[in-house]
Amino acid sequence: MYDIVIVGAGPAGIFTALELIKQQCHKKILIVEKGSPVEKRSCPKFKTKVCLNCDPCAITTGFSGAGAFSDGKLSLSYEVGGDLPDLIGSDRAQELINYTDKIYLEFGADDHVEGLQQGKRVKDIRKRAIQAGLKLVDCPIRHLGTENAQKLYYTIEQYLLKQGVEILFHCQYTDILLNGAGCRGVVVEKTDGSEKREIEAKTIVIATGRRGADELEKMCARYDIAHRPGTVDIGVRVEVRNEVMEEVNEVLYESKLIGYPNPFRNKVRTFCQNPGGFVSQENYDNDLAVVNGHSYKNLKSDNTNLAILCSHNFTSPFNQPIAYAQKIGELTNMLGDGHIMVQRYGDILDGKRTWEKELSQANVRPTLEDAVAGDITAAMPYRAMINIINFIQAVDHVVPGFASAETLLYSPELKFYSNKVRMDENLHTNVKNLYCLGDSSGWTRGLMMSSVMGVYMARTLLEQE
Numbered sequence: 444m445y446d447i448v449i450v451g452a453g454p455a456g457i458f459t460a461l462e463l464i465k466q467q468c469h470k471k472i473l474i475v476e477k478g479s480p481v482e483k484r485s486c487p488k489f490k491t492k493v494c495l496n497c498d499p500c501a502i503t504t505g506f507s508g509a510g511a512f513s514d515g516k517l518s519l520s521y522e523v524g525g526d527l528p529d530l531i532g533s534d535r536a537q538e539l540i541n542y543t544d545k546i547y548l549e550f551g552a553d554d555h556v557e558g559l560q561q562g563k564r565v566k567d568i569r570k571r572a573i574q575a576g577l578k579l580v581d582c583p584i585r586h587l588g589t590e591n592a593q594k595l596y597y598t599i600e601q602y603l604l605k606q607g608v609e610i611l612f613h614c615q616y617t618d619i620l621l622n623g624a625g626c627r628g629v630v631v632e633k634t635d636g637s638e639k640r641e642i643e644a645k646t647i648v649i650a651t652g653r654r655g656a657d658e659l660e661k662m663c664a665r666y667d668i669a670h671r672p673g674t675v676d677i678g679v680r681v682e683v684r685n686e687v688m689e690e691v692n693e694v695l696y697e698s699k700l701i702g703y704p705n706p707f708r709n710k711v712r713t714f715c716q717n718p719g720g721f722v723s724q725e726n727y728d729n730d731l732a733v734v735n736g737h738s739y740k741n742l743k744s745d746n747t748n749l750a751i752l753c754s755h756n757f758t759s760p761f762n763q764p765i766a767y768a769q770k771i772g773e774l775t776n777m778l779g780d781g782h783i784m785v786q787r788y789g790d791i792l793d794g795k796r797t798w799e800k801e802l803s804q805a806n807v808r809p810t811l812e813d814a815v816a817g818d819i820t821a822a823m824p825y826r827a828m829i830n831i832i833n834f835i836q837a838v839d840h841v842v843p844g845f846a847s848a849e850t851l852l853y854s855p856e857l858k859f860y861s862n863k864v865r866m867d868e869n870l871h872t873n874v875k876n877l878y879c880l881g882d883s884s885g886w887t888r889g890l891m892m893s894s895v896m897g898v899y900m901a902r903t904l905l906e907q908e
Contacts, residue, residue: 444643444644445642445643446645446646447459447460447470447471447472447646447648447904448472448475448648449472449475450475450616450649450650450651451508451649451650451651452478453650453652453882454890454894455650455652455887455897456474457507457894457897458897459650459897459900460608461602461897461901462897463901463905464606465546466901466902466905468901471609472608473609473644474609475642476505476611476613477504477615478503478506478612480610480612481506481593484505484506484512484593485501486501486502494726494813496726497726499634500725503653503654503725505612509652509654512589512592512737514717515589515890516584516586516587516715516889517585517587517891518583518584518890518891519540519582519583519584521536524889524891525882525887525889525892526887527896530886539895539899540895542898543894543895543898544585546898550599551594552587553585553587553591557695557697558581558582558583558584558695558697564690564694565695568695568698568841571841574840575840576703576704576837577702577838579698579699579841580699580701582699584697588740588741589737590739590741613633614631614633614634615632616631616649616651617631617632618662619666624874626875626876627876628644629642629644646904647878648879649883650879650880650883650893650897651881652882653858653883654883656862656882656883657728657765657769657859659883660765663862667873668872668879669864669872669873670862670863670864672757672763672764672863673756673764673862674754674755674764675764675765675767676753677855678711678857679823679852679854679856680734680736680854681749682807682809683746683747683748683845683847683850683851684745685718685745687843690842691842692718696716696718697716698749698841699712699713700841702834702837704830704834705833706829707829707830709754709755709830710753711754711830712751713750713752714749715750716748716749717747717749718747719743719744719745719747720737721736721739721748722736722737722809722811722853723736730781732779732783734783734854735856744810746807752856753830755767765859768857768859771857772857774822775823775854775855776855777822778818779817783853783854784815784816784817784818784854785797785809785811785817785853786818786854787802787805787848787849787852788835788846788847788849788850789848791819791832791852792848796817798816801816802816805849807849807850809853822854823855835850859882862884862885864884864885866879866884866886870896870899870903878900880893880896880900
């Protein structure tokens with residue numbers, strides 16, 4: 444019997460436990476994690492140069508979750524990172540960001556903050572954005588770097604263990620246990636299927652990240668946990684030469700641009716910009732290959748990559764946005780023979796596929812070496828593709844050369860945080876003793892806001908004592 448069981452050792456789960464300990468709480472805490480300890484997380488692709496489809500994927504599962512192993516960026520503004528400020532208030536969200544940032548610094552985060560420059564250069568970029576019909580969102584960034592993030596989270600992992608937090612690695616939850624209107628525990632099993640057991644606790648916190656969004660959605664439907672279909676993001680990973688992004692990289696580090704291009708007026712935004720970074724592959728359940736981006740502190744490429752995401756909101760009777768996005772990903776994977784697909788922007792406009800030979804002769808060389816040249820438009824829905832094309836053309840006014848014929852588009856880039864669990868400002872769901880945090884809850888997007896939600900969860904539990 445535990446006081447608190449936390450399912451998922453991503454930022455939300457980690458910072459729930461961490462804040463409880465920092466506040467001198469002596470509860471018996473267990474964290475259940477599908478993947479490996481952070482020191483044992485490694486992707487064989489760094490050696491083989493080819494994705495081996497590990498199950499579970501070392502990039503998306505394990506202590507610290509998926510975010511730390513992609514780019515390791517902390518957004519320091521409440522305007523970035525999801526809808527949690529709508530639930531708890533923007534002032535409180537910003538206060539918690541400032542507090543959580545100090546914890547990251549305590550555990551070894553770089554004290555340098557990107558994107559603090561002001562003056563004429565920022566005004567010029569903003570002016571061009573306004574002229575293009577885009578909004579530039581100011582957001583200071585603390586860049587951990589993929590390799591440094593691993594060291595930082597290892598330090599946190601060891602701290603939690605020394606403070607008596609138990610962590611079950613290579614275990615996944617398969618069900619929750621209900622007692623009347625409340626939750627009394629979870630059913631967990633080894634990832635190899637060798638052992639299955641029930642674990643009881645006074646409080647259950649589900650914080651399984653984007654990878655666990657689909658499973659949580661099914662759990663909500665099965666047990667009438669109040670929720671609603673939220674937004675699903677479908678898009679591409681764009682890669683250009685550093686020279687094209689030089690001004691934005693230097694002045695802002697990460698240019699967060701938002702637009703509502705004609706004719707559909709869907710929200711389209713840039714996300715996860717990696718100057719000198721590397722395009723990467725992540726594997727989800729059912730061998731779904733999804734594109735992402737890495738950004739190291741010391742290892743740099745000649746390119747900058749970033750995501751362009753188109754937000755889709757569905758109305759009745761459709762209520763399966765995650766499944767919708769997965770189908771798009773599966774179709775793209777089918778065309779790429781299980782690999783990420785890449786296509787030049789100019790070829791999309793010309794209505795032709797891209798060939799490997801054309802990539803080898805171009806100025807922009809793919810940093811994802813096993814990406815398959817092809818035609819992503821054969822799988823991307825018309826609405827999303829038109830939104831992306833028109834958004835790229837708008838960004839070209841802000842960053843001249845962004846819409847070059849040689850600009851690379853990788854697909855699929857999908858963000859699974861669409862199921863939004865209904866809760867009050869104290870994070871209570873309609874099931875007593877059951878809480879849902881982080882990206883899988885639908886309320887956060889990214890490292891910092893997920894960490895903040897964990898801190899807030901811990902404080903809420905302490906106030907209830």
